[in-house]
Amino acid sequence: xxxxxxxxxxxxxxxxxxxxxxxxxxxxxxxxxxxxxxxxxxxxxxxxxxxxxxxxxxxxxxxxxxxxxxxxxxxxxxxxxxxxxxxxxxxxxxxxxxxxxxxxxxxxxxxxxxxxxxxxxxxxxxxxxxxxxxxxxxxxxxxxxxxxxxxxxxxxxxxxxxxxxxxxxxxxxxxxxxxxxxxxxxxxxxxxxxxxxxxxxxxxxxxxxxxxxxxxxxxxxxxxxxxxxxxxxxxxxxxxxxxxxxxxxxxxx
Amino acid sequence: xxxxxxxxxxxxxxxxxxxxxxxxxxxxxxxxxxxxxxxxxxxxxxxxxxxxxxxxxxxxxxxxxxxxxxxxxxxxxxxxxxxxxxxxxxxxxxxxxxxxxxxxxxxxxxxxxxxxxxxxxxxxxxxxxxxxxxxxxxxxxxxxxxxxxxxxxxxxxxxxxxxxxxxxxxxxxxxxxxxxxxxxxxxxxxxxxxxxxxxxxxxxxxxxxxxxxxxxxxxxxxxxxxxxxxxxxxxxxxxxxxxxxxxxxxxxxxxxxxxxxxxxxxxxxxxxxxxxxxxxxxxxxxxxxxxxxxxxxxxxxxxxxxxxxxxxxxxxxxxxxxxxxxxxxxxxxxxxxxxxxxxxxxxxxxxxxxxxxxxxxxxxxxxxxxxxxxxxxxxxxxxxxxxxxxxxxxxxxxxxxxxxxxxxxxxxxxxxxxxxxxxxxxxxxxxx
Numbered sequence: 021x022x023x024x025x026x027x028x029x030x031x032x033x034x035x036x037x038x039x040x041x042x043x044x045x046x047x048x049x050x051x052x053x054x055x056x057x058x059x060x061x062x063x064x065x066x067x068x069x070x071x072x073x074x075x076x077x078x079x080x081x082x083x084x085x086x087x088x089x090x091x092x093x094x095x096x097x098x099x100x101x102x103x104x105x106x107x108x109x110x111x112x113x114x115x116x117x118x119x120x121x122x123x124x125x126x127x128x129x130x131x132x133x134x135x136x137x138x139x140x141x142x143x144x145x146x147x148x149x150x151x152x153x154x155x156x157x158x159x160x161x162x163x164x165x166x167x168x169x170x171x172x173x174x175x176x177x178x179x180x181x182x183x184x185x186x187x188x189x190x191x192x193x194x195x196x197x198x199x200x201x202x203x204x205x206x207x208x209x210x211x212x213x214x215x216x217x218x219x220x221x222x223x224x225x226x227x228x229x230x231x232x233x234x235x236x237x238x239x240x241x242x243x244x245x246x247x248x249x250x251x252x253x254x255x256x257x258x259x260x261x262x263x264x265x266x267x268x269x270x271x272x273x
Numbered sequence: 274x275x276x277x278x279x280x281x282x283x284x285x286x287x288x289x290x291x292x293x294x295x296x297x298x299x300x301x302x303x304x305x306x307x308x309x310x311x312x313x314x315x316x317x318x319x320x321x322x323x324x325x326x327x328x329x330x331x332x333x334x335x336x337x338x339x340x341x342x343x344x345x346x347x348x349x350x351x352x353x354x355x356x357x358x359x360x361x362x363x364x365x366x367x368x369x370x371x372x373x374x375x376x377x378x379x380x381x382x383x384x385x386x387x388x389x390x391x392x393x394x395x396x397x398x399x400x401x402x403x404x405x406x407x408x409x410x411x412x413x414x415x416x417x418x419x420x421x422x423x424x425x426x427x428x429x430x431x432x433x434x435x436x437x438x439x440x441x442x443x444x445x446x447x448x449x450x451x452x453x454x455x456x457x458x459x460x461x462x463x464x465x466x467x468x469x470x471x472x473x474x475x476x477x478x479x480x481x482x483x484x485x486x487x488x489x490x491x492x493x494x495x496x497x498x499x500x501x502x503x504x505x506x507x508x509x510x511x512x513x514x515x516x517x518x519x520x521x522x523x524x525x526x527x528x529x530x531x532x533x534x535x536x537x538x539x540x541x542x543x544x545x546x547x548x549x550x551x552x553x554x555x556x557x558x559x560x561x562x563x564x565x566x567x568x569x570x571x572x573x574x575x576x577x578x579x580x581x582x583x584x585x586x587x588x589x590x591x592x593x594x595x596x597x598x599x600x601x602x603x604x605x606x607x608x609x610x611x612x613x614x615x616x617x618x619x620x621x622x623x624x625x626x627x628x629x630x631x632x633x634x635x636x637x638x639x640x641x642x643x644x645x646x647x648x649x650x651x652x653x654x655x656x657x658x659x660x661x662x663x664x665x666x667x668x669x670x671x672x673x674x675x676x677x678x679x680x681x682x683x684x685x686x687x688x689x690x691x692x693x694x695x696x697x698x699x700x701x702x703x704x705x
Contacts, residue, residue, distance in 0.1 A: 096664050115675025185661065
């Protein structure tokens with residue numbers, strides 16, 4: 021599904037700042053991978069580079085989605101190809117209704133894939149059902165995108181977008197940040213409902229507790245722009261108990 | 274710096290030259306008197322000059338020059354006419370001249386409609402209490418010579434008196450014909466106590482135009498005014514709205530402007546009676562050789578009134594936007610609620626926005642706020658939309674429409690607001 025090979029990137033405005041330093045990662049269809057790591061290890065940058073945000077220059081390596089070169093595509097082309105990033109800080113857009121935003125996005129992707137656009141009626145039916153599952157009030161759909169939403173509402177709104185867009189490769193960037201226990205369960209249930217054999221997930225998190233809800237197949241530890249250790253779910257438990265210090269020392273030894 | 278006296282003399286000489294070149298139109302007693310008084314005002318204040326305080330950002334010469342520049346017409350035959358879906362009384366002007374043949378019969382229950390040409394022939398008409406009267410009041414404290422020029426020479430326009438609740442809107446449609454027509458129209462709208470009207474205006478008017486609308490709202494009258502200025506790129510025009518509100522009267526005015534080489538829209542509103550409410554708003558989209566100026570003056574002259582000014586401009590490719598807005602609160606106008614916002618979205622580095630917000634408050638218990646900003650498209654918002662699959666051009670359009678939304682929200686009727694919003698979207702798509 022997602023194949024990243026020896027990815028290097030630096031800040032566009034300051035080439036001295038190298039963030040990813042030879043990151044490689046392969047995620048097969050249906051798998052859930054988690055990336056953990058200390059602050060500043062480059063986790064969020066990885067999500068931005070994959071989704072095509074401006075400001076980063078890839079200097080070496082490759083990233084492909086189902087064999088297609090992601091790095092050559094515009095952000096909207098990556099989305100249409102099936103990539104989805106659930107933002108750590110969802111952006112507020114005053115003046116654009118949440119429903120209008122979602123319908124524009126869904127239909128833009130359908131159009132890019134050569135599918136017919138959804139009618140207003142068909143769209144409404146689907147979104148109402150999905151919103152209900154995520155306990156999103158109808159009122160939240162009418163309000164401007166993320167404006168005045170609580171932290172939990174913003175994250176649920178991200179998952180609603182994911183559910184509507186039905187991507188193949190979902191990247192969750194610290195989706196657990198700013199969530200209380202109940203909200204985390206709600207969001208995790210939303211994610212788990214989307215798990216299937218054709219869809220993969222990359223879950224970026226600081227904490228093991230999210231992984232109690234979204235059970236990963238593979239856990240990677242990231243430090244200084246590279247994956248330094250890969251293992252099963254037990255690796256996350258090890259981090260929870262002992263922190264990163266031992267793992268980092270081991271990698272540097 | 275030129276001495277003040279010398280500048281004043283130049284302005285008066287320019288006015289005298291213009292006046293000597295054209296005789297005053299014929300008319301009955303009341304019209305002749307109003308026109309003569311307007312000439313005297315114009316002689317005293319002279320023509321506008323770029324050195325005048327309120328003309329610093331906008332060069333008035335094209336509006337007063339003897340010759341009118343040709344202005345190509347945009348072919349809109351492939352567009353659904355604006356306001357098409359609304360049942361309304363259509364009154365058509367071509368190059369600023371009323372065209373009875375092309376218009377609906379000017380009949381609507383509770384409404385009297387009469388042309389200025391017809392009324393001016395009579396010796397007495399109800400409009401004499403308003404025609405040129407509100408314009409004259411509007412000359413203080415800031416001179417508006419183009420409006421006096423209009424009162425003196427306009428022979429076209431409508432005098433509309435509303436005594437009840439009009440059951441459908443009156444729609445003034447301004448079509449163009451000649452490449453270099455110079456149009457002058459002067460309307461008077463009078464709403465009697467409790468009367469209600471929606472007034473629509475649309476179209477490019479003429480290659481050059483000078484429009485004055487005097488609005489007199491008695492107590493508890495409600496006027497909703499929605500205007501869409503046409504898309505011709507090279508036209509030049511000046512409009513003045515003078516509105517006087519009685520107690521508990523409500524006035525909402527919204528203007529959509531796209532294109533136009535030079536547009537100056539002035540709004541002068543007096544809240545004369547307690548608990549009146551006046552909202553004036555504009556959404557402007559300028560691309561290329563485009564200069565658009567909104568100059569607004571709201572005077573709170575009675576207690577417990579509310580006013581809002583909401584002006585939004587989207588500019589690119591050298592387009593220039595100007596906003597000059599003032600809220601003046603008299604000493605008696607306690608518990609005034611005044612709000613003013615002017616914002617521009619600059620889509621590139623060539624575009625320019627000049628704003629002069631002013632507050633002048635003599636009452637001690639009021640709530641007044643004003644703000645003015647200039648910004649670019651928010652890159653975080655743009656990326657967020659693109660990351661969800663929306664193309665860059667569509668994402669920008671969504672953000673531009675979102676920026677203009679606050680001004681469109683000032684349109685009282687949501688269906689009319691949607692008509693203008695979808696129109697704007699189509700125009701933006703065409704130019705994307």
